[in-house]
Each structure stands twice: as C-alpha cells, then as structure tokens.
Amino acid sequence: MKRTNLSLLYSVITLFFIQLSNAQETYELNTDWYCNPIKKTKADGYEVSQTDYNLKKWMPATVPGTVLTTLLNNEEIPDPFYGMNNEKIKDIYETGREYYTYWFAKDFNETAKKGEEVWLTFRGINYSVAIFINGKKVNETPYKGMYLRKTFNITNFLNSNGKNRLAVLVHPVDEVGNPNGGQGGDGTIAKNVSSQYVAGWDWIQPIRDRNTGIWDKVLIEKTGAVNVKNPHIVTLVKGERMPGADQEPATLKVSAELENVSSKAVTGILQYQLNGSTIAKEVTLQPNTTTEVDLKDFQMENPKLWWPNGYGAQNLYDINITFTANGKTSDTEPVRFGVREIQTYWNEHTRSKEIAVNGQKIFIKGGNWIMSDAMLRLSKERYDAEIRYHKDMNLNLIRIWGGSLTERPEFYEACDKYGLLVIQDFWISGDCNGRWLDPMKKEDQWARRQYPEDHELFITSAEDMVKMIRNHASLAIWCGGNEITPPADILHAIKDDILPRLDGTRWFIDYSNSDDMSYNFKGGNGDGPYGIQDVSVFWEERTWPFNSEVGSVGTGDAVSLKRFLPKKNQVIPSEIEGTEKVKDEAWTYHKYIDYNNAMDVYGKPTDMEDFANKAQLVNYDQYRALMEGFSAHMWDWYTGMIIWKTQNPWTALRGQMYDYYLDPNACLYGTRKGSEPxxxxxxxxxxxxxxxxxxxxxxxxxxxxxxxxxxxxxxxxxxxxxxxxxxxxxxxxxxxxxxxxxxxxxxxxxxxxxxxxxxxxxxxxxxxxxxxxxGQHSGLQTMKKATLKATAKKTNDTTITLTLKNEGKQTVAFFNRVSLLDNKTGERVLPTFYSDNYVSLVPGATKTITMEYDALNTIAPSIEISGWNTKLQHITIK
Missing domain, CATH: 2.60.40.10 (Immunoglobulins)
Incomplete structure (x- = not known):
C-alpha cells in the first residue's frame, strides 16, 4: 500500500468513533398508516400518493400486519380465533382476490441533505405490490413474493419540504386455493412462493385473506453514497471445547456488500472493531456497482463461546461494520453474533445424523414450530416469551416447519439469547407439493411436483432469506422442505449454489425426514405418531433414530379453554364413532385430538373442568414419558427427536405446551421434567x-x-x-x-x-x-384431602417467590397448579414463567417456586393454587 493510502487508513480509523453526526440513521414506519379496499378507491397510485389526497375516509391500518388484522382491529370482523367466528368471515376463494386487495398509505417526514441517500426497505409483503411516493411510481419492475425483501433508493422521490406520502397497493397471492379441508386445501396455494398453511391444515382453519398485507417491517435508512448491505459473519472453532474454560483462538471471517450509488468511484475503508483491535481494508468502489468485500480473518484470543441450552452460556458479541470515506461515515451495519461452530457426523450405530457444537456432541431434544401467530401479528416480546418457554422445557432445538415462513430476525435473536438451535425449512410440503396421492387436491402429483409456478422467484427469495438470517448463532441446519424436496432445479440451486456461496457452514437436509437425517428402517412415512399413546410406546417401541416429528396431545386447562370456547361449547368432547370428529362443532373446528380412554383411569370426567384437569395428568405423563423414553436410548437407538409440536399459532386443541395466549399447560412441565440435564x-x-x-x-x-x-x-x-x-x-x-x-x-x-x-x-x-x-388409579380417586401451607413474597420488580409446605401427618398434596393472578381482574397474567408447576409434595416436604412476570409493577399480584386433593386457595403477596 502506498504511504498516502496508509495515512488515509490510519486517519479514518482515528475518526471512527467521532463521526457520530454522519452515522447511519434507521427507523421503522409502523404508526399512522391508513388503508382502503381497491373497490372503494377511485384514484390511482399517482393520485393517492400525493400529500394533498384526502385520507379521512380511510380506515386506520395495522402495519406490520395483514388486511384481516386491520379489519379485526377496526371491529369490522369478529375474532376468528374465538369459537366458530372464522366461519362468519368471507373467504377469498369465494369473494375473489379483489375483495382483499387494499391500498395502504403513510405520511412521513424526511429530506436528504447533500451527500445523503434515503432508502425504503420492505422486509415482507404478501404478495405483489405497486409502490408510489409523492405521485411517482417507485417499483418500475414487478415486486412479488412473500419472502423477498426489497430496498429502494427513494432520495429523488422525496419532497423538498420534507412532507411525503408512501402509498402501497397490495394484492393477495396469485392462487388463493380452495380451503376444502385438505392439508393446504386443494393444494394450489403452493403455486405461490408463500405460506401453505393459510388454506387450512389438520391443526388450523383457513386464514380468510391468506395473510394479504404489509406483514413485516417497513424501514427508512439514511446513508452516504455507499450503503453497507448483507454483512456476513463466520466463526470457526476448531477442536473439542468445554464451556467455561479458557479457549484456544477462534477465527472470525467478516465480509459485506458495498453498494456505491454515486456516479463516481469512491475510495474508503471497510472496518470493524473487536476486543481492542481494528480490522480494516481500503477499497475502491466503481460507480453504480455493488461489490462484496472480504476483510482479513481475525484470530479471537480466548473467545467466549456460544453453547446450546443446557450445555453452557449463550455469549454474544456486537460489532459495527462501517464504511468511511473522506473522514466521514457513509454507513454502519450493527451485527450481533455468537462464536461457535456446528459439526455433523453420521452415527453408524444409530444410522442417523449426529450434531455437535464446538466439537461436543449434542443429544437433540427439539420442538416443531409453525409460527408465532397465524395472522402474522408478530412481535419481539412474543417471540422472546415463546422461545423462553422452549428453553424452560430444557429443549435445545426448534424446527421451523416448511408450510410456514422463514422466521424473522427477532425470532432468531431470541433463539440466540436462550440457546435454541434452529432447523429452518424452505417453503415446501409433501401434502401440497405432490408426495402422495390425495383426493382433496385439485391437480395430480405430476403437476403439484412442479409447484410453485415461478421457480426463479423461489430461488431469488431463498437467496435473500439466507442473507437475512445467516449470522445468527442459533441457525444450525437448512432443510429443503417438509417431507419432500423442492423441485430438482430449486433443490440444486439451494444445495449447490446458494448455500455454498452464501453460507457454507451448516448442514443441509434435502427434506425433513430424509435418509440423510435418519435412516428409514421401518418403511412408510417414518415420522409420528401424533396422538395419545400408551407410555410403554415411548420406552419400548423403536422409531426413526432422528425423528423429525413425534408427539401427543395438548389440551389446555379449563381457564385456557374458556378463553376461546363459548359457554354452550364448554362441554366434555365425545367422539363421533368412526371419525376423528367429536359431537361438539367448536371442539372439532379447533382440531381437537381425542384422548380416547386415557382419562378414565382417573375416573370418568364429570364436566369440562374435570375433563380439563384430568387432561393435565395425561399431558404431563405423556410428555415426560416421551422425553424419558427417547433419552433412555440415546446414542443407541437415537441421536435426537423433535416433538410435533410445541406451540400453536391460533386457538387449537392439539400439540402445544402452552396455549395461544401463552398460558402453559402440564405438557410444558412434563417435558421440562423429562428433559432435565x-x-x-x-x-x-x-x-x-x-x-x-x-x-x-x-x-x-x-x-x-x-x-x-x-x-x-x-x-x-x-x-x-x-x-x-x-x-x-x-x-x-x-x-x-x-x-x-x-x-x-x-x-x-x-x-x-x-x-x-x-x-x-x-x-x-x-x-x-x-x-x-x-392399570387404574383407584387410590387417587379416594384420596383424603391434604392441606398446603403457602407463603409468597416479591423478591424484585419481576419475581415472586412462593414457598409451599405439606405439614404434619397427612397424605401427599398431589398435582398442584400454581397461577399468578391480577387481583384487579381476577385473571391470570401472561406470560408468567414458573420454575416448576403441577407439583406434588410428600408429607413434610417444602418446595420453592419462583415466578417471573415482566410487568409485575403494573398489577396487584396474588397467587392461586389448585390441586387434585387440596382446596383452592389464594395467597396475597408480601
């Protein structure tokens, strides 16, 4: 490097932290949106996007959100998750696409000073859009696809007075699908590059607008002439490491894309600082180009490593990747990452894949995930709560099912924080994409095998999603699809080009129950079963050595059920012989799985409350047995298992450890117990x-x-x-x-x-x-009452400590549910995180339970305790 260039490099590094006035500014457009259906909008986008166009008659809109969410928030439709209300909402298959085609408009203040560039980013729109600002069309080329981020340079669209209007016309998916009761309805929903569950599945009813809308964040970013994009962090951790120990060095590889939007070449410095060192590189960027720049590998001395839940700390590092030119910061991208390396091996004994982190093999105890909310009402806070529940269950992995979506960065941030490894499926399913003969499908297997219709859009979206989430420590595995590979050209694009080029550090599974993951020694589909089972099955009947889907029931308690079942439907569900349905329509509608005779051993339920309480005994027993049975054969029969499923994105009656409202049931604590380290x-x-x-x-x-x-x-x-x-x-x-x-x-x-x-x-x-x-619990049915002594105190702004004691000469105080309430409402406060629940105390025993609720100072807390043979009691908090 020439001496003058060295001087430039050192001067820029010196100025690195004093150029705050030139630093990047990013903010979200998430308030004061308005919307109107296209049928009621006579003006076009050129007119609607003018600031003097009157929006007074438009409806307040929820962005991020969907059309259905906006309609619900404006009380235009009933809550589709309550009772049979979803049947009262018009389905897009009957109305046509135009019915759910809406204009969205937002006024915002922004100007660009000399040397500034202003960028508009959509992190997710479903499905195709036309974008206008101040009477001009922004996207001259089509923009469609649920999973495709898009960034536009809007500097020249802004008004000089700083008052601007953004208008977006959002069309639903091209093929809305017939929600005929099949998995993904008639299957044609899969012709789009979008979620398949929205046409209905065996665990959800159809989403009436198919989630049309600006469903993810809309961002404004200000930079200089050079925009730093898609930073990439790779950490290499060689050898077999131990948590908490002094570590040998790890290698950090950092790169980023630099987009120069000016008409001149720009010379500057790409750099970051870590552990007192500055890693920098001088680059010259040609006009109107995007260049990927690799920085020199950095050897991290004694790094603090990231470990999965239960094995060590989830240490994370923060860096800012910055481009500076002429002594000014053009753009900065913050990145949080964990230092870890994922390894995979083939276990010849089990005939399945084995996963290691930092050289240590991990027995996988996972849960299948659909998405946080079926109507895409996503939030950082809800993600954090749900992932924390998975951490509390002593699980170490979450698989994101292929009929859903690429999960959002906030989901991965929570997984990084709590130590949950992630398998990310791409957007394919055996049901819609032709694995099986299916009389519910409109087209035959040959036609469905080629879904979606636009393969290039799928490939482009896959590439973009890899860039979006690849820096997260928790992301461990990519998967081509649920129970089937994508079409051959898409598969090869992902497997042989996108992942080697853009990631290259993670295992790729062709499909979720592939022989590459777990050898199919039994024939057939291999995953499952999904319903009530004799506990002996979990212990004695061998299934796939790395089972991607296996599970049981998951009905909540009576408090949970009453949240979404109308009073007339608060009954004991009785089976219609020869079907999977029960006599009550709401229970069937919410996809109840029958418990068969599993509760009868405790005495036949007498009403819904008794039914729900006894269901918790079954829930606990089922999931503890599942976790213990698989653990009993670790490294012999199994290298891992993944529960189908651990959460529900709506008010379903199957496969969940906590309900849609984030209230845990006994499944969570049975899983937690059976999965202890x-x-x-x-x-x-x-x-x-x-x-x-x-x-x-x-x-x-x-x-x-x-x-x-x-x-x-x-x-x-x-x-x-x-x-x-x-x-x-x-x-x-x-x-x-x-x-x-x-x-x-x-x-x-x-x-x-x-x-x-x-x-x-x-x-x-x-x-x-x-x-x-x-095989009967005859003794439980005639147990004497026991008295529990309970005291509680608030230990800090978020935590209450409850002490339970079974005093004196009496019987066991059996299966006690603890709930934190707000005295003002008498309702449970959610989400509350309990160190244990559904606890039993033998005579003379004392147990301490902590409960955490972030907004404890906003409520008048009390504790409710109810048990099998203990009286209902309420404890005031000291």
Whole structure:
C-alpha cells in the first residue's frame, strides 16, 4: 500500500468513533398508516400518493400486519380465533382476490441533505405490490413474493419540504386455493412462493385473506453514497471445547456488500472493531456497482463461546461494520453474533445424523414450530416469551416447519439469547407439493411436483432469506422442505449454489425426514405418531433414530379453554364413532385430538373442568414419558427427536405446551421434567431405575434415593445408593419392578426418584403416580384431602417467590397448579414463567417456586393454587 493510502487508513480509523453526526440513521414506519379496499378507491397510485389526497375516509391500518388484522382491529370482523367466528368471515376463494386487495398509505417526514441517500426497505409483503411516493411510481419492475425483501433508493422521490406520502397497493397471492379441508386445501396455494398453511391444515382453519398485507417491517435508512448491505459473519472453532474454560483462538471471517450509488468511484475503508483491535481494508468502489468485500480473518484470543441450552452460556458479541470515506461515515451495519461452530457426523450405530457444537456432541431434544401467530401479528416480546418457554422445557432445538415462513430476525435473536438451535425449512410440503396421492387436491402429483409456478422467484427469495438470517448463532441446519424436496432445479440451486456461496457452514437436509437425517428402517412415512399413546410406546417401541416429528396431545386447562370456547361449547368432547370428529362443532373446528380412554383411569370426567384437569395428568405423563423414553436410548437407538409440536399459532386443541395466549399447560412441565440435564427416571414398563447425563462432564458421587408413598402418605425408603455417570450418556442403575408392583397392586402408589449432590442438594426430583395391577388409579380417586401451607413474597420488580409446605401427618398434596393472578381482574397474567408447576409434595416436604412476570409493577399480584386433593386457595403477596 502506498504511504498516502496508509495515512488515509490510519486517519479514518482515528475518526471512527467521532463521526457520530454522519452515522447511519434507521427507523421503522409502523404508526399512522391508513388503508382502503381497491373497490372503494377511485384514484390511482399517482393520485393517492400525493400529500394533498384526502385520507379521512380511510380506515386506520395495522402495519406490520395483514388486511384481516386491520379489519379485526377496526371491529369490522369478529375474532376468528374465538369459537366458530372464522366461519362468519368471507373467504377469498369465494369473494375473489379483489375483495382483499387494499391500498395502504403513510405520511412521513424526511429530506436528504447533500451527500445523503434515503432508502425504503420492505422486509415482507404478501404478495405483489405497486409502490408510489409523492405521485411517482417507485417499483418500475414487478415486486412479488412473500419472502423477498426489497430496498429502494427513494432520495429523488422525496419532497423538498420534507412532507411525503408512501402509498402501497397490495394484492393477495396469485392462487388463493380452495380451503376444502385438505392439508393446504386443494393444494394450489403452493403455486405461490408463500405460506401453505393459510388454506387450512389438520391443526388450523383457513386464514380468510391468506395473510394479504404489509406483514413485516417497513424501514427508512439514511446513508452516504455507499450503503453497507448483507454483512456476513463466520466463526470457526476448531477442536473439542468445554464451556467455561479458557479457549484456544477462534477465527472470525467478516465480509459485506458495498453498494456505491454515486456516479463516481469512491475510495474508503471497510472496518470493524473487536476486543481492542481494528480490522480494516481500503477499497475502491466503481460507480453504480455493488461489490462484496472480504476483510482479513481475525484470530479471537480466548473467545467466549456460544453453547446450546443446557450445555453452557449463550455469549454474544456486537460489532459495527462501517464504511468511511473522506473522514466521514457513509454507513454502519450493527451485527450481533455468537462464536461457535456446528459439526455433523453420521452415527453408524444409530444410522442417523449426529450434531455437535464446538466439537461436543449434542443429544437433540427439539420442538416443531409453525409460527408465532397465524395472522402474522408478530412481535419481539412474543417471540422472546415463546422461545423462553422452549428453553424452560430444557429443549435445545426448534424446527421451523416448511408450510410456514422463514422466521424473522427477532425470532432468531431470541433463539440466540436462550440457546435454541434452529432447523429452518424452505417453503415446501409433501401434502401440497405432490408426495402422495390425495383426493382433496385439485391437480395430480405430476403437476403439484412442479409447484410453485415461478421457480426463479423461489430461488431469488431463498437467496435473500439466507442473507437475512445467516449470522445468527442459533441457525444450525437448512432443510429443503417438509417431507419432500423442492423441485430438482430449486433443490440444486439451494444445495449447490446458494448455500455454498452464501453460507457454507451448516448442514443441509434435502427434506425433513430424509435418509440423510435418519435412516428409514421401518418403511412408510417414518415420522409420528401424533396422538395419545400408551407410555410403554415411548420406552419400548423403536422409531426413526432422528425423528423429525413425534408427539401427543395438548389440551389446555379449563381457564385456557374458556378463553376461546363459548359457554354452550364448554362441554366434555365425545367422539363421533368412526371419525376423528367429536359431537361438539367448536371442539372439532379447533382440531381437537381425542384422548380416547386415557382419562378414565382417573375416573370418568364429570364436566369440562374435570375433563380439563384430568387432561393435565395425561399431558404431563405423556410428555415426560416421551422425553424419558427417547433419552433412555440415546446414542443407541437415537441421536435426537423433535416433538410435533410445541406451540400453536391460533386457538387449537392439539400439540402445544402452552396455549395461544401463552398460558402453559402440564405438557410444558412434563417435558421440562423429562428433559432435565441430569435426570433420574423410572421405566414404567420394566421397572428400571436409570439416570441420564446430558452434560459434557461426568457426574460423580450422586446419591440416588427411591421412596414410595401410599395413598395415606406413609413413606417407604426403597433404596439409597451412591452412583455416577459418564458425560453425555444414560445408565441403568437397578431394577425395582417386583417391589413397585407389590406396593401398587391394590390402590397404586407414588414413587419419588431423586438425585442429590454431595451437599445433599437435589439435582433431580421426579415424582410418579403408579396405577394398580389393573392399570387404574383407584387410590387417587379416594384420596383424603391434604392441606398446603403457602407463603409468597416479591423478591424484585419481576419475581415472586412462593414457598409451599405439606405439614404434619397427612397424605401427599398431589398435582398442584400454581397461577399468578391480577387481583384487579381476577385473571391470570401472561406470560408468567414458573420454575416448576403441577407439583406434588410428600408429607413434610417444602418446595420453592419462583415466578417471573415482566410487568409485575403494573398489577396487584396474588397467587392461586389448585390441586387434585387440596382446596383452592389464594395467597396475597408480601
């Protein structure tokens, strides 16, 4: 480099932090939007986008949001998630596309000084749009596709007085599909590059506008002549690392696209600072070009690594990638990233893929995710709450199902924060894209196999989405589609071009149950089952060695059900013989899965409240058994499993750990218990006592204590023994089948399985209720009442500590649900995060439960406690 260039480099670096007046400015256009249907709008975009065009008769619009969301917020339609209300809303298949075609308009203040460029970015519009500013059309070429970001330089569109109007005409998807009850309706929804679930699925009713609208953020950004775009961060972590230890160096590779919009060449410095070092490169950018620039690799000394949930800390770094020219900052892009490396291997023993992070193998305990809200009412706060629930379940992975969307950066930020690895599917499904014969589909398999109609749009959108989310530490795996690959040309574009060129650091699965992920030794579809199962199935029946979809039921409790079921529908659902439907239409409409006779062992439910309470016993038992059964065969039968599914984007009655309103049910706590990092458990089929270690270190000198309690609360110590377990393994300790069967023979029994450390602190506390010899919980049905003593205090602005004690000579206080309420309304406050719930206390036992609610200072808090054999009580907060 010439001496003059070196002087330029050092002077620019010196000025790096004092050029705040020239720094980038970015803000969101998310208020004061208005909309009007095209049928009622006589003017065109050139007129509507003039600031003097009168919008007084237009309706306030929700942006980001959909047409349906705006209509709901203006009380033009009933809540489609309540009861049968969705049937009262006109479906686009019947009305035609024009019915849901709307103009959206927004006035904003902005000017461009000399040397400034102003950019307008849409992070997601569904589906095709015409964009106008101040009487001029912005997008001269078509802009369509649900997943395609688009940025426009609007500098020359702005009015000199700073008063501007943006007008956007949004058309629905080209093919709206017939919502005929099939998976994705008649399948033609998949002709678009958009979500497929909107035409209905076996877990959701159709979304009437097919989510038409400006559904993601609209941003204004100001830069200099050079815009920094699509930064790319790659971290390389070689060898086998340990959390918390001093680390060998890691390599950081940084690049970015630089767009020079001026008519002159620009010479400047691309740079970032980290750990006291400045990494910089001088570049010359030709006029009206976009250039990708690679910075020199940086060796990070003793990096703080990012680990999945349960294995270590989720350390994150922040850098600003900046381009400066002539001593001024043209643009800065902030990037947050974690230092980690994902590795994958083929496990010859299980015949499935094995995932490692930073050289350490991870037993995958995951959940399938659809999206946060079916009407795309997305928020950073809701994402954070939902991902935290997954963290609280001791899960370490989320798979985003292919009939939905590429999740938003805010979703990935939450996964980075809480340590959830992510499998991101592309927008393909076996149902709509032709894997099977299907009489509900309009076209045959050959035709459906070529969906979508515009392959180039799919490929362009895929490339853009990779750029949008590739810097997130949590993103671990790309997947071509749900249960089928994309068409060959799309598959090869993603697999052989886009991912190697734009990422290159992650495993790519052709489709979600591919042999590359998990060998199909059973034939057929391989994933599932999805309904109620005898717990022995989870322990004894071998399924795919890395099962992408396996699950059970998930109905909420009575409080949850009453939120969306009208009073007339608050009944016990009874099955229509020979069908998957039940007699009550609302239960069927909300996709209820029958519990069969699973509750009868506790006594036949007498009303909906009793039904819902007993459902929680089943829920807890099902998901604890699922997690324990798979864990019992880790590295032997399995390298991982993913629950179908852990959340619902609407008020459904199946497959969820918490309801649409973010109220957890017993599924969450059964999963949490069965997934403990270090866990002691009982195999109800064979009577085995086992321990599981999901950490990277062996566990020594643990005390295993097994105690039974009869229905009167009498205690019997069955064994107490020191034990150890190697890292990332499962171990059989003993068999107690004979003893336990004898104790349970008449009325059933309770079984406490605990692990204690050398300080006699509990590591794992697992409590089972064992049926009698006939499989009935006869003893539970005749249990005496127990009294729980409860005290609570507020420990800080977000946390309450509740202490429960089962005092005196009485029986077990069984299966107690704790709920945080607001005394002003008498309602549960949501979301509240509990350290444990649905807890049982043996005689003399004390349990402490913490509950966190961010807005604690805005409510008058109290705690409700209800249990199987304890009276309902309310505790005031000290």
């Amino acid at each position: 270090v866990h002691a458990m009982y195999n109800p089929v064979k009577g085995d006592i086992m321990i599981v270690n999901n950490t990277f270190e062996p566990q020594h000198d643990m005390m295993l204590r097994i105690t039974s309690y009869d229905m009167e609360g009498n205690e019997k110590l069955l064994t107490q023994v020191f034990c150890y377990i190697e890292k990332s393994s499962v171990r059989l300790i003993m068999n107690l089948e004979k003893k336990i069967n004898e104790l349970a023979k008449e009325n059933g029994t309770f079984l406490s399985v605990q692990l204690l450390d050398t300080d006699q602190e509990i590591i794992s506390d697992n409590f089972y209720w064992i049926p009698n010899a006939e």
